[in-house]
Amino acid sequence: MSFLSEAFWVLLLGSLLGLELIGKVPPTLHTPLMSGANAISGITMLAALTLIIKAGTNLPLLVLGAVSLGFALFNVVGGFLVTDRMLAMFSRKSSRK
């Protein structure tokens, strides 16, 4: 029961943190913020990783885990790179000023 009760506290506090983190966002940053948060939601790659490691010799599980890992990393890598591309445009401007 200890993991569970901890997990629910973690869930609660994490949600509250998420609600508080974004207060006033300038419209300029809506798309990058969405895309950045989206990259973070690819954190399921950790679950996929755990799955593969625990799979042992279970081939279907290994395949499922690897495919899942691929999807998640597509999300994470693509998400961060795209966000960076968008944000690079803004920072280039400010450095020139």
Place this chain on the structure above:
Amino acid sequence: MTFSEILKFSIDLLAVFLLALGIKGLSKVRSARDANRLAAIAMSLAVVGVLLDSLGSSGISFNAWIWIIAGSLVGTLLGAVVARRVAMTAMPETVALFNGCGGMSSLLVALAVAIFPLSNSNGELSSVLVERISIVISVFVGSITFTGSMVAMAKLQGWLPTPAWMQSKVRHFINIALGVVSLISISSLVSGDERGLLLLIVGSALLGIGVTLPIGGADMPVVISLLNSYSGVAAAAAGFVVGSQLLIVAGAMVGAAGLILTQVMCNGMNRSLISVLFGGALGSITAEGLSGSAEYINITSCSVEECALTLEAAERVVIVPGYGLAVAQAQHTLREVTRALEANGVEVSYAIHPVAGRMPGHMNVLLAEADVPYDQLKEMDIVNPEFPATDVVLVLGANDVVNPQAKNDPSSPLYGMPVLDVQEARTVFVVKRGMSAGYSGIKNDLFDLANTSMVFGDAKKVLGDLLVELKELGISGKN
């Protein structure tokens, strides 16, 4: 606690801390880019944490490494290629695509655990129940996120029109039926009957399609943001499934932050989330209800030359960019035109409607790409009082966000949406490909006004012609 457990614990804590800082920093222009990198570092740390922990406890077999490397390589390469190649104008679709894949990942993890249970539950009824419930949530939310995001992407790309029956009331019954099917399979799964799994996947996948398909384009960003929030929820549920607190925190943070962002976007369009989700496409309502007033009676069309002459004589020009500009990839040509005008002493600024384009901030990103100075971009509240003192407004591929109906006509579906008061300016030029309605499918009263002239054509072509005309008038940006 062994050393590797302590190490894993500290890495996890650090990763969560950095992730929170990352999300926080992403909401400020100055810190956004560093914050994004910080979040990326946090994610890498989290991966290192998992690997170290496994190496320290049971080790990672050679076989597992192969699968890990194979999966990561494919995902990373594809992600990097897509992120580099995709055009800035296609950002909303890209975010939807990535998001859908995140949802798919959670779905697959839950599915794998459902088929091959991990042996980490201690057999207590409560923990078995929680595991089942979290698997079910992960599958349900994961597949809705996946299909919903794919439909959103296809619709934004223009690959997928909305079928007519989807705009009728029938869809509510279909979606409710799908919801009921999902609920039944959920309850059977929770009570331990695994036959419901396939039914749940199919039911929730179809539900994702059924809910997203009827949603009109202007509302699409809200839906993507909401789906983004869902994928956070799916990740948190996957965290319960595999027993990872890091996953739960990160998923919960993204879920909650996504919800706030969705709310912010809804406020920008003066729409409630409920009406976005269940109201369906605005166009269908007007097509039936307001067909009588959908005729234009007083359209003035003018040539590019005329437009150039007026622009040359102006002192203050406000550009209103919209999706048409993005589609035509005309931002660079636009920048050349405004450079030419500025060289001629014209004061140019850009009026950015919060939902211009297909996603909030879409226009800012696009104009930034074309080197438009940051301080020339003006938000709606700031620019609206300035329109009466403006000589020329150039509307480029924007439609609904400049529709005066939203202020004047209480019967209009747009009524109440904040709009740019461009009609207050002396002259308004609307560059548009044709007389077709905007994304909402509603007639734009602006086009009928006496001070509005239409310049028909693709935004890029018109701006290119405009540049030529301006050069002939002796104005060019080169000096």
